[in-house]
Amino acid sequence: MKKKSLITLSILLCASASIAQENKETKMVLNMENTTKAPLDPQTLWKLGRVSGEGISTDGKTLVYGVSNYAVETNSSEKNLYTLSLETGNTAPLTSEKGGESVIQITENGDIIYLFKGQLWKKNRYKGEAIQLTHSETDLENVKLSPNGQYILFSKAVLIKKYHSTDKYPDLPKSDAYVFDNLDYRHWDTFNNGKFNHPFVASYNNGKIGEAIDLLQDEPFYSPQMPFGGSEDFEWTPDSKAVLYVSKKRFGTEYAVSTNTDIYRYDLTSKQTTNLTEGMNGYDTNPTYSPDGTKLTWLSMKKDGYEADKNDIIIFDKASSQRLNLTAHWDGTVNSFIWSKDNRKIYFVAPSKGTVQLFELTVPTNLKNKSLASIKQISEGNFDITGIVGQVANQLIVTSTKFTRATEIYKYDLANKTLTALTTVNDKMYAHISDNKIESRITKASDGQDLFSWVIYPPDFDPTKKYPTILYCEGGPQSALTQFYSFRWNLQLIASQGYIVIAPNRRGMPGWGVKWNEAISKDWGGQPIRDYLSAIDDISKEKYVDTARRAAIGASYGGYSVYMLAGVHENRFKTLIAHNGLFDMRSWYGTTEELFFANHELGGPYWDKANAKSYTEFNPSEYVDKWNTPILIFQGGHDYRVPIGQGLGAFQAAQLKKIKSRLVYLPDENHWVLSGHNAQVWQREFFGWLKETL
Template sequence: MAVAQSKEVPQKVKRPQVENQVKTINGGTPLSPKTLWELGRVSAEGLSADGTQLIYGVSNYQFDDNKSEKNLFVIPVKGGEAKQFTSEAGGESVLSVQENGDVLYMFKGQIWQKSLNGGDAKQLTDIEGGLENVKISPDGKSILFSKAVLLKDYHSVDKYADLPKSNVYIYDNLDYRHWDTWNDGRFNHPFVASYENGKLGKPKDIMEGEPFYSPQMPFGGAEDFTWAPDSKSVIYVAKKRFGKDYAQSTNTDLYQYDIASGKTNNLTEGMIGYDTNPTYSKDGKLLSWLSMKTDGYEADKNDIILLEPASGRKVNLTAHWDGTVNSFVWSKDNKKIYFVAPTKGTVQLFEINVAKGVWSKMLPKITQISEGDFDITGIVGETATGLIVTSTKMTRATEVFDYNFKSKAIKPITTVNDAMYSQIADTKVEGRMTKASDGLDLFSWVIYPPDFDASKKYPVLLFCQGGPQSATTQSYSFRWNFQLMASQGYIVIAPNRRGMPGWGVKWNEQISKDWGGQSIQDYLSAIDDLSKESYVDKENIAAVGASYGGYSVFMLAGVHEGRFKSLISHCGLFDMTSWYGTTEELFFANHDIGPYWDKNNAKSYNEFNPIKHIDKWNTPILIFQGGKDYRVPIGQGLEAFQAAQLKGIKSRLVYLPEENHWVLSGHNAQVWQREFFGWLSETLK
């Protein structure tokens, strides 16, 4: 909603310097980049068998060493004192919590055991090279894990053994690099082995000789595997395509491998999009997974599929629902599936009743069960009274909460960062509805400075989301942090433009093949509407964004007609032709843009191509570019910077040679923030 306009003559606000903030506002200090990285990063690791105790992890960044340290803690779900569970240097992650209270966890690539009731930790395995993505069988007698297997001699040291000091890559096909890594001929494979009394039997590669990945590259993990309830077979996710076919397809399938016979069965034959996250019901009678129906469309509607292995019956539980699923879990009584999904600028809890009429023509009932200005980012498990979930807000990093079925309220269990937030000046966040250029309602989040005064004038940052089909919700970022931006004296507006999930499938799909069309107009509509407010300094507005958001900034540079005084683009797409020729996941490029040699795609390479509008560039621009970004390769940032320099436009290139599409190093992140806010201080007055 809009803030009431002041009738007084506004005064411009002088912004604090980001690295020297001493001003106290309402008892707190404005958030700084250093403080942001000093916050603990909380991960929910698991529940005790009776659901009364939560095991969670906290990662703390150490500036001197430029690394994070993670330890595990235990806390009663219904409230009480948290106790540190592990303290060794390194990072621990929970595998499972046994009925007797023993916690199995990974530490430095090995399996360890420690009781919730106290006592010393015991190392159970000592495997050379360590274990990854571990899943222990239901009967506790076998183990499933992954490791990389050399299958192709792409690297010269593998192809020519007599030249061990060479460093050359040789390819005859595509998929030569992915995300931030060149393909060295090694493929992730799942392995099974007997596992008793801490002793591992001889591992069996269940994809032996197959040049395919499982877990999936680049971000797949243990969620790509599951054991069958009888421990006699495993299900794994793989895209069994190679080279050009691999680069242009999203057709992953679920494969069931029978341990005794060694036979493999494709459970999703004929389902040609992404099939992921295989999960059995608690009683083991039903198998469920996430599925997209279109090959090559990575942001397609994500549905929950249900299969009854005994009969072969299969049903799409969410086909009739106008939304897309992020993740899901089964209820303990096997009667419901709980899932999280974006909706109207947030991410909320939903439930599906699978106990009644699921195999009939009756559509299963889907109900939204949580509501509020927060995101539910994951479901940890179920208790007698509700669900244990992780949640964020734009002004609060992840903590673990207890969602109560009866009250429908969420109550914090962990409070890792409360003490720090009590010293940080809070920022107000409001929703705002605008009429888009085509007459439809356009929602935006607006974040105000801690000391916001409607009688004054403030510079504004228009945030352009990446994806392009990623949601702008109540998430909390440690780089694109709206609270941090607002704390430096800026009003931030983050529109839910075309192409974002949470507003129906049609709204989400509209951006494909229309990158420079309605979505760019949505950004202009949002900033024009906010600029009507008397507290907006219309002479000092900037547009900022990364990836598709960086593309949006490059596009806006040529079409904004004087709206913006400054621009910041991180790893943005500048020339669609050269980008198509160098990016790695071609299924994405083919679906959203199409090949440049196809005349049907001319609009994407002309009207919607930022480089074609360079004649109208006249606005100062800061360009960030990662050296190991293969999604939006280095040439994009260099081309844009060189063009701006040759045109005499105030411009700056910040090159991060060791970073990919993101910024993962703490020290590099601090440089990023200093350059980001330094540029705004230079260009916005």
């Protein structure tokens, strides 16, 4: 359920309008003559711009960022690019065409090369009109230009296997059937149609693309990784003589039970491919060279089949042929990283005690002696550093969120440790949104361990009053519960409707050490569920909690948690909401697609008696006889991670037991809700149910 890049996908859907139009719409929505603040509501939430850091100019003077905006009227989104002077702070629109642009490269002369509608475009940050560079017959994806500018690397889908009937039987063009002999017949939200994304390399001359070479040579493998891999799976060698790409070179059933991706090097001259991570059995991703080109670094997990394993930074020094795990001794897991400009340090972001923070790693000068890298956390506060755009002098340009603020771009001063906003896309909107009090809370769990929770209070919280209180159950199950900002599971939005929200960092969440992170595996219905009960019991001691009006909500593993709590909560909760949760572990194992996840988390298949506990004691469907609480169930029709039978089974059980229940079926959605109108339906049903039952 958790994916490395997932993390941010829950706030997809975007595209943006021009600054003038954005300001016009903002004034219309807010009625600027009225300066009173109001609690955040779903309509206002969806009018916020979604900000992305796109790149920094070579001279460090200009930041390019994207802003995405959603139009409810057309149920469509638009993203445009803007420039921001890091010297003056002035901003200017760069693109305004309908669609979505993403930056590929910013050249020394100020040309910004970006991808738009599958083709490369160029526009100078100082002057001139946009120029279309490429006119490829097929759309370009995941583009990376070589350092010398003479080659282009991109991906496209290639038909390798004739799974669909129209490919297998051309004389039956109106047929619609799939024929499979192996697993990996479907993944995430699509059935395998026999097409595999492959990396291609070709000569490149000012937009003219030469004959492209398929680096996977018609093999049934993916690169980038499916379903969420992107251009971060590609890298050029500094001399432009070779390409690195990430791939899991396994097929069918072997593909479905493994996480063993490797980093491969393709030499343009010899046309030979070398596996650079042979013998490294888990995920190997994000190949990145140091600025001087002498060292290769990447992210690596040790265990095959464990998608949430500790993510370490590996370094390989070409001169000495030494390879070293730089973070092996550090008790945490890395999200992403960049090299410092002087080649001496690596900056990375990682979960830390309910937040995501910046860390600094000093690279050992002599890798042969295997000396430990010095690692220290350099930022601290009630915010998340969600990514690092780049470095400018003694500052890092980063993206950051809080429970009460969507993504904006900031500069982090490495000397004085301060975080200063560079973009203020949503400031006018937030000026009219009521603030929420946020507190941290420590509870003694049932086993005596300290359990950290975030508590989000309604606007104008009055401790002398009583409030309905909601337990938020995070998914993953090994996802960090930090100061995230979501456009659906938005804890500020929920609290702003008059509820207290408690969000525990239960067992299984990164940020509290590797042991805590790993504790959930094969214990889904054990200590993590007891952690949830400890958290809600503890906050219920407060006089402002209305113990007769408590709810539990969650999605994915959080939905599983709600189904489990439905059978064991002993009348703590008045109502429940589960989204795409796992209801019956036997049927789930038989229909989910990434079996490596199920094998690691549950121990293996249900027919192996060694795993009996996962399918009995930790199986929500085994407790239906104890269900007695109203429940709202959301289920996506294209969710193949937690297939449709899970939500339907839970709803049918509740209905047959004559429990007040409701099913919201979203036939075109996957594990998430990506359509804006569907998201509005989701939120109306969500808050309508709470109002009706809590």
